[in-house]
Amino acid sequence: MSGPDSIDASAEALADALDALVPAWVVRSVERVITAWTGTIPPEVALAAENAAADARRQLAPEIRELLMADIDEQRTTPLALLRSAVRFPTRVLAQAGVPPVARDRFAEQAFPDDAYDLSPASFADVDPALSEIAISWGAAKAFEHKRRRRQA
Numbered sequence: 720m721s722g723p724d725s726i727d728a729s730a731e732a733l734a735d736a737l738d739a740l741v742p743a744w745v746v747r748s749v750e751r752v753i754t755a756w757t758g759t760i761p762p763e764v765a766l767a768a769e770n771a772a773a774d775a776r777r778q779l780a781p782e783i784r785e786l787l788m789a790d791i792d793e794q795r796t797t798p799l800a801l802l803r804s805a806v807r808f809p810t811r812v813l814a815q816a817g818v819p820p821v822a823r824d825r826f827a828e829q830a831f832p833d834d835a836y837d838l839s840p841a842s843f844a845d846v847d848p849a850l851s852e853i854a855i856s857w858g859a860a861k862a863f864e865h866k867r868r869r870r871q872a
Contacts, residue, residue, distance in 0.1 A: 729860040730787035733798060733853050738780040740847040741805060742772035748809035748838045756818050764816045771808040779805050791861050792868075798854075802846060803831065806838040 749768035750760055783801050786794055813836055820835035831839040843850035 726791065726857075726860040726864045727788075729853075729857040733850075733857040734780070734784040734787045736850055736853045737783050737798065737802065737846075738776060740850060741779060741802070742776045744840075744846045745772040745775045745805065745808045748806075748836070749812045752809070752813050752818060752821070752836050752838075753816060761816070764812065767812045767815065768809065771812045775805050775808040787857070791864055798857075799840070799843060802843070803834075803839045806831070806834045806836070809838055810834065810836055 746768045749764065749771070753760055753764050779801065783798050786796065786801060787798060810833070818836070821837050823834075823837050827834070827837060827839070840846050843854040
């Protein structure tokens with residue numbers, strides 16, 4: 720399938736997958752960093768991570784869905800950029816737990832100044848490998864639709 724129906728279906732699939740998978744990524748991010756720092760996950764940090772995951776889903780899912788459902792010519796950012804903004808949720812938990820920022824390279828510091836724990840995903844697969852194929856399908860459908868429109872113009 721190609722054309723507008725394809726981009727809509729691909730966008731819906733990506734929005735649904737991100738909605739389902741981002742909360743677990745938030746929790747895993749907190750768990751990975753706190754475990755590296757302390758060796759354990761204190762119960763209050765685990766609870767804070769779950770709450771942050773729920774906050775991420777509540778706040779980020781509508782933003783991502785709105786972006787993906789917008790006409791491709793009106794999309795001024797990418798779902799990956801919005802996803803990268805989600806580092807604020809595990810970052811808040813880790814900072815409140817007293818975890819010191821990690822050492823990052825110059826690029827990471829400049830590109831992601833608010834990511835003190837180096838959590839920004841380089842790709843959708845960094846959030847969950849299941850997102851790779853869905854994101855590629857969406858990107859291909861978007862590129863096809865963009866090309867189709869430019870041919871008609």
